[in-house]
Amino acid sequence: MAPRHAPTARHRRLAAEMRRMREQAGISVQQAASLLGADRTMISNIEAARTGLSEERVQQLAGLYRCPDAALVDALASLTGPRRPSHWWDEYRGKIPEGHLEVSEVEYHATRIRTAQTVHLPGLLQTEDHARAIFELTVPKLSRLEIELRVAHRLGRQSVLNGDAPTPYVGIIHEAALRMEFGGRDVARAQLDYLADASERSNVTLLVIPFSAGDFHGAGQSILYAEGAVPQLDTVQLDTAMGAHFVDAPTPLANYRSLLDLMERSALSPDESRKSIRSIASEL
Structure with missing residues (x-):
């Protein structure tokens, strides 16, 4: 060995x-x-x-x-194998933070992905212009090359939702995130149109928590829950000021599953969520 x-x-x-x-x-x-x-x-x-x-x-x-x-x-x-098998994100190794690459790896191997966002839109469903506007706000400020590398990597991550065997995806989004105009009105409108169209894919379910829902479990949290081949191999990724943080202990995993279930109950149905997204886009 x-x-x-x-x-x-x-x-x-x-x-x-x-x-x-x-x-x-x-x-x-x-x-x-x-x-x-x-x-x-x-x-x-x-x-x-x-x-x-x-x-x-x-x-x-x-x-x-x-x-x-x-x-x-x-x-x-099944987790055994080559020390460093070749994957698309390897081209970014040493160019962007390692945590970004680990998110790619977790998503790539997930059997299902659930996310919850209350301020930002899910990275797997961001347009190029929206992602660029987000990275331009990074502190300390990134160079133009660093921004473009991170944008390209974020777009590369989205491959898990496409192809012949796309990963099932459930995204919970609070209305506040839908109304954030990152990049200006035109970019925001295009982003919302893209979200609404994406919600019509057979593997994508988007659930909007409207302002009218009032308070709700998980408010303010940003969660990516990647399911493994068995529940014990699930992984949670949280965004922090210091980068990506991963959780895999049994009790926290169970708590995050329960939290996401509760957040889903506060959300509109998939059809009503799509209507809400299109309605907000029409206001821009």
Whole structure:
């Protein structure tokens, strides 16, 4: 097993889940090493994503930890693979923050994506001009090259919603986000028209929370929830002032699922949401 000098987000997640599996079994690092007939350093390296894992090793460790969830074990085994497989976002490596690339990786492998936005529109549904207007407001100010790289990357992320097998997507958007005129009225109108058209795709559901809903759960939050092959491998990504923050512990994941469910209940139906988007666009 060769060391991984630059593990992907998936390999870091695999390492974290193997540690979680061991801890849930009540087995120490030393005990795990003894069961495996190896040095404890090997277990530490596996759980820190410094050492790669094969499907066979995942199955072996799961057996030693007596994990009863076959579906989880199979899903974890599927996370193994090349240290750095080639993907479209690799061309941006070293050019934009690493967190942006990890968002791409999480979205790419998701089986379904749910987002909630109360001020900004979902990145996966932003037009080029809208995205550029957003990045032009970054503090500290980005250079023109940095802005264009981030815009191109954001547009590249949208490939998961297109193609022969597009990812199912549910976007919850508060009316406040729809009324923000980033880039001016013309850009805002074009963005809203694009959103309304996108909502007619078979894999895209947009749900608008109107001002008339009053207060609601999750107000002010920006959430991206990417579902994995099994619920234990779901991932939440939150936007912070310091960049992307990822959440994968079971209890927070359950809480975010509940929160998104509650936000959906505050929203209009898909048809009424589409009408609302088009109505706001017509006012511009």
